[in-house]
Amino acid sequence: MSGAQGGMAMHDAGQDVTVTADGRTIGGVVMEMRNITLRFGGVVAIKDISFDIREGEIRAIIGPNGAGKSSMLNVISGFYHPQEGEVIYRGSKRPPMKPFQVARQGIARTFQNIALFEGMTVLDNVMTGRLNHMKATILDQAIWWGKAQREEVENRRKAEEVIDFLEIQNIRKTPVGRLPYGLKKRVELARALVAEPKILLLDEPMAGMNVEEKEDMSRFILDVNDEFGTTIVLIEHDMGVVMDLSDRVVVMDYGKKIGDGTPDEVRRNQEVIDAYLGVAHD
Amino acid sequence: MPDQLIFAMEVMLNGLLNGVMYALVALGFVLIFKASGIFNYAQGVMALFAAMTLVGIQQGRVPFGHLINEIFGTDIHYFGWEVPALAAIALTVLVMVGFAWLVQRFVFKHLVGQEPIILFMATIGLAYFLEGVSDLMWGSEIRNMDVGLPQGINDWIDANTFEIFGYGFFIDNLDISAAIVAGMLVTGLIAFAQYTKQGRAMRAVADDHQAALSVGIKLNYVWVLVWSLAGIVALVAGIMWGSKLGVQFSLSLIALKALPVLMLGGFTSIPGAIIGGLIIGVGEALFEFSIGPMIGGATENWFAYVLALVFLVFRPQGLFGEKIIERV
Incomplete structure (x- = not known):
């Protein structure tokens, strides 16, 4: 050793x-x-x-x-x-x-065989990476005013930044299940990265x-x-x-x-x- | 306008409103199926249990009264107060959330990663268990549900249609309120799933457990949340159906009516549950109205299932279910 x-x-x-x-x-x-x-x-x-x-x-x-x-x-x-x-x-x-x-x-990660949310769009997938940055409670969310809304806007901005960075803007609204393998890998990287x-x-x-x-x-x-x-x-x-x-x-x-x-x-x-x-x- | 057409319109309207009632039950199934892949056989019994609990709280009944009296030889049945409807609904919601937590903690937590058929069997067990608990807690007599929803013929529609067609439509106020409540419920649920943190976590868990864990989603929390939502939907369905039919055991059988709705709308689509319900409601009403008399009537009992069967052959994922995308 x-x-x-x-x-x-x-x-x-x-x-x-x-x-x-x-x-x-x-x-x-x-x-x-x-x-x-x-x-x-x-x-x-x-x-x-x-x-x-x-x-x-x-x-x-x-x-x-x-x-x-x-x-x-x-x-x-x-x-x-x-x-x-x-x-x-x-x-x-x-x-x-x-x-x-x-x-x-x-600590964020990607997987060898890709673990993405296939039914969701690229943008939604990336947004899940921000879940830990959202502090609004379920009650804030229910009212959808103030904190919850501010957070959503802020997180959306961050998600778009990473999407731009990894050059996947053109597939933002595409369900991940439809993407080819190489792009899926990139989306997975985006989801991990957006968690900062x-x-x-x-x-x-x-x-x-x-x-x-x-x-x-x-x-x-x-x-x-x-x-x-x-x-x-x-x-x-x-x-x-x-x-x-x-x-x-x-x-x-x-x-x-x-x-x-x-x-x-x-x-x-x-x-x-x-x-x-x-x-x-x- | 010919009489037949006017009658058909009235039948259709009533069918639509009936469809909303079916959709209310179907919604609960969709929620749980979407988030955990579990077909929840207990959804109908949950509606019964929620309705029983609501009535029990409202009337100030002592839960497990019979049991307590039996053991201690006492004779208590009522607390002696009456709880206003809104407060009783809020308390029942709490009970349903507690129930969701218990189900997750003692049943499904231990079955993570099991085959769908095993999870399904577990919900069958759950259904019978809950039925028993419901009896034990509140008794098995038929109760009257009254949360202040308007009942009886809607005079405004009656008067107006009479003026236009020379024939007053009979539309029940209760059905109208059910439609309004269902509309609000669905809008709320869709907004929740699409635009909130918890909703997104819910969809993520439905899609891929591993990936959900890796972005920091706590599976248990999401499942409790989903079962709570299903419990709340069951409560709404229980209130509506209970007001219509009385709160009794047969309430749990309304779940059977939800099955064809699900096959039509797709097991994974919230709007699908509503549209599927409407199609079945209108379809069975019109079928009974037009074809029924020729073949001896009572077609409502089977029409929905035959329609569902046709859908199974031609469009197994339902109208709005997720298409199965598979890259080779």
């Missing part, structure tokens, strides 16, 4: 602010995973993994299929609860939480896309990080894309962490190369 130790050391030194080559500011540790172990019956999906996420960075989790990447994301977003280990969020240990509670703490999350979790944002769509999506991810300073944690199994996008990379294989560091460090890591290219066993 030398990688884990490296991660911890980095965390201790990581409270100071660093500036990247392209001028983005990366702050202190915002979330830390400590010795996470997740089992499904006899199957160990995640085995004693630790790493940290710093404010404002793009952190990638990569690995071959079945490495446990999505499980890790589900642990962060509260869909799975690890048997061992703890999640430290903004300096304090996070108790076991339901997914909706995690979302209310400012502290941490944005993207589960294979580029899976199943063609080259052009992948380039678009990469650009949006970079823009989001640059423009709003959003901390992004993303999962990919396509190495190439990740290396260009991310500041730091965690590499997983068979539920274990086999590498952690900058794209360059990871690329030179022998274990990582073996996992991806396969090792010759004599």
Whole structure:
């Protein structure tokens, strides 16, 4: 577990602010995973993994299929609860939480197989992302005066902003069920983004896309990080894309962490190369 | 104007108003089905229970009076006060919200993610349970519902139609108030679903649980909300039907009339429930009026179901139900 130790050391030194080559500011540790172990019956999906996420960075989790990447994301977003280990969020240990509670703490996510509200329009889908920013009670809503109305207008403005940002204005009123796959992915990103999350979790944002769509999506991810300073944690199994996008990379294989560091460090890591290219066993 | 046509107009008007009454029951089904995919067999019994509770509170009856008397050998039946109609309605709404919470807490919370057929079975159980509770709480005698709604022939319509056609239409005031209340209820519900935070959360939960959780929606809260709304709609239906037929056990059977309405309007559409109700109301009235005499009458008993069957063959999602969009 030398990688884990490296991660911890980095965390201790990581409270100071660093500036990247392209001028983005990366702050202190915002979330830390400590010795996470997740089992499904006899199957160990995640085995004693630790790493940290710093404010404002793009952190990638990569690995071959079945490495446990999505499980890790589900642990962060509260869909799975690890048997061992703890999640430290903004300096304090996070108790076991339901997914909706995690979302209310400012952690938004997208899904590998897209989970949108298919029967609702793009705009309505994006508006659901603002639910946690609406304070009006059911009584305010019933009267629909003052607070409720102000909030709706304010949230609608924010939703339109994000829709513009992600260039999906022309499909605002289209039911999501009618959209092609690539656009659905973008709508899902919009819904997560509009919540103004502290941490944005993207589960294979580029899976199943063609080259052009992948380039678009990469650009949006970079823009989001640059423009709003959003901390992004993303999962990919396509190495190439990740290396260009991310500041730091965690590499997983068979539920274990086999590498952690900058794209360059990871690329030179022998274990990582073996996992991806396969090792010759004599 | 020929007499037949004038009669047909009167029949149609009455059919329309009857349709509104059917739609009121159908609405409750749509609400729950839309938000949780549960076909709530207990909707009719909820209407009965709500009506019973309303009358009981209004007359100042002691809930579970028979049971208490049986156990303690006392002989109390009334508190000795009468609650004004509006206050009684407000209290009944509270009871229905409490009921919604109990249903969610003790039944459906434990059945999350189960097959629809299992949820359906649970609502059947719920229906019989609630029927029993209703009997135990308020007794099983037929009660008279009186919340101050106008009853009897509408003189204004009678006089005016007499002037125009030479024949006065018989339209019941109660049916007219039911139509007005139903109109307000539907407008309110649609506005709620479209433009409020809770309404949006409701639609989101109906669509995708996982996604709803990921944007921070608490499923339990939304379900309690939906069952509360269905309870309130049941109360309105209970008041209207109770005023018309008296509050009695057969009130729970009005749910059966809602089924064809749902098949016509679609299980997921609030406006569909209204329009479906109107079509059935008018359809069965006109059919009875024109074809009925030729085949021995009493067609109202089956016409709606046959119409629903025809719809099932040609348009299974109903008139306004969500089309099933599937990309291959």
